[in-house]
Amino acid sequence: MNQQLVIGIDLGTTQSCTAFFHDGQVEIISNDQGNPTTPSCVVFVGGNCFLGENAKNLDVISPQNTIFDMHHIIGRQVEDSSVQFGIKHCPSDRNDQPRANDQLNRYVKTYSAEESSIILLTKLKESAETYLGTTVKDAVITVPACFNDFQKRAIRNAAIVAGLNILRIINKPTAVALAFNMKENICVDQNIMVFYLGGGTFDVSILKLLDTFNFEVKSTASDMHLGGQDFDNRMVDYFAGEILRKHGKYLKDNPKSVRRLKRACEEAKRSLSTNTETTIMIDSLFQNIDFSSKITRARFEDLCIDLFRTTIKLVERAIHDAGMSKDDIDQLILAGGSTRIPKIRKLLEEYMQGVKINCDIYPDVIAAKGAAIKAAIVNGQFEEPFRRIVLTDTIPASLGIETEGYRMTKFIHNNTRIPVRVSKEFITFSDNQRSAVIRVFQGEEELTKNNNFLGQFELILPPAKNIKTHVAVTFELNVNGILTVEAVNQDSGLSRRVIF
CATH class of the missing domain: 3.30.420.40 (ATPase, nucleotide binding domain)
Structure with a gap:
C-alpha cells in the first residue's frame, strides 16, 4: 500500500x-x-x-x-x-x-x-x-x-x-460533480446543477464542464439551516403539540423525552419516503405517557412544505446568479440523504421541467468519493490526462470591511472564482488619526450590522506628515477558501496581516 x-x-x-x-x-x-x-x-x-x-x-x-x-x-x-x-x-x-x-x-x-x-x-x-x-x-x-x-x-x-x-x-457540491463525472463521463460543454440536501445544510451549485478535465463553478446558493434535522424538528413540534392537547403535558421541557421523540421522528421520516403512512410508538415517553400516533406522508409534507419550497427558491437564485435559465441546465445531480424525500423530488421535477435528474447514486457517500x-x-495518483483535472470554485458570500456610516464595502463579491486577490485604498476618517481598525464582514447587506462579523484587527498609524493618511487593504482567498486580510499604511509602510 x-x-x-x-x-x-x-x-x-x-x-x-x-x-x-x-x-x-x-x-x-x-x-x-x-x-x-x-x-x-x-x-x-x-x-x-x-x-x-x-x-x-x-x-x-x-x-x-x-x-x-x-x-x-x-x-x-x-x-x-x-x-x-x-x-x-x-x-x-x-x-x-x-x-x-x-x-x-x-x-x-x-x-x-x-x-x-x-x-x-x-x-x-x-x-x-x-x-x-x-x-x-x-x-x-x-x-x-x-x-x-x-x-x-x-x-x-x-x-x-x-x-x-x-x-x-x-465544497460538497463541487466534490459531488467531480465524483459523478468520473463515473458517468459527462459530455463536455455541459451545465451541471448539484442539489445537495443533507442532514443539516443545503447547497445548490451550478458548474460548467468546460472540457473533460475542467470544471468551473458558476454560482452557489446555500442555507446553513435547511436539512433533515429541520424536517425532524417540525415533526417533534407536531407530536409535542399533540401530547399537550391530549395530556396537558409540555414535553419539550424534558431533554431526554425530546431526544427520544426526535429519534422516532427521524425513523418515521425515513419510512415515509417509501410508505404513505407510518406509526410512532414510544413506551413511557414522558411522565408515564405511552405515546402512539400515526402520521401520513401528506401530513409530513404539509408540516415541511415551506422548507421544501425554500430549496426551489435557492435553485432559482443559483440559476439567476449564474446568468442562466432553467433550459441551460443539462444535468441535475441529487446528493445528500434528504433528497430521498418524494415531495422534494416532485417539486424539483416540476420546476426544472424535463431536465434529466440523476438520482441513482448513493447520495450519502458521493461527496466522500469526490473528496477521494x-x-x-x-497526490499525483492519476496518470495523464486525468491528473490535469481542474476545479475552479467560487465563494458563496461577499467579503468586505466596515467603512463610514457602518456600511459594507465589498472587496470580493459572492460567486467570485478563487483563488483571488483584491486591493482597495482608503483615506483615514479624521485628522492625525493614530490607528485604523479593520472590521471584516461576510454577507450581502448594505449595512454591516446585517452581515456576519468575521473579526477585526488594528493597524497603528505613526504621526502623519499630512493631516490624513492613506491605507491600502488587500483581501486574498486561497484555493481552500481561507481568507487573509492585509492593511498597509501607504505613507510609512507599516503593515498588519491577519488570517481569518
Missing part, C-alpha cells in the same frame, strides 16, 4: 464518510461497525467518550453530555444568529460556544464543538488506518458551501490536532 496515501473525508453535520482512490476506482472506508457512514455525534459519560453509532445510542440517555450537529456551531460564538437558531437543541454556557458536559464524580469538564470535531476526525483517521493497514497523514475534506472562513479554519485546526494535514478544503478523487489528483 502507498505510504503517502491521501484520504477523502466528507465531514457532515449529521453523518461523516471516508473514502480513498485505489486501482482506478474509489472505495468507501467502513467504520468499526462495518457501516459506510459514521454519525457526527459525540457523547461524554463518566470520563469516557463515545462517538458514532455508540454515541447515538446514548444521546437519548444523556442529552446534556452530547454534542451533535457540531458543524452547525463550529467556528461560531454563542451570540451568532446561526448558533442561537439551534441552541435549544444543544447544551451551551452563556459566554462561549455550545458545549457538552462530562461529569466524573465531582469534576466536570466541558467540550466545545471544535474539541468534539477533533475526536471525530481522530476516529475517522484511525478507522482509515485500520482499514488500509498503513499510516494516513494527508486528507482532502469537504464542507458545506455556506461555511465561512472561521468555520473552515476551525475544521483545519481540528484536523491538525487530530494528526491530519489538510491538503484541500472543497480530489485527494488522488493532489
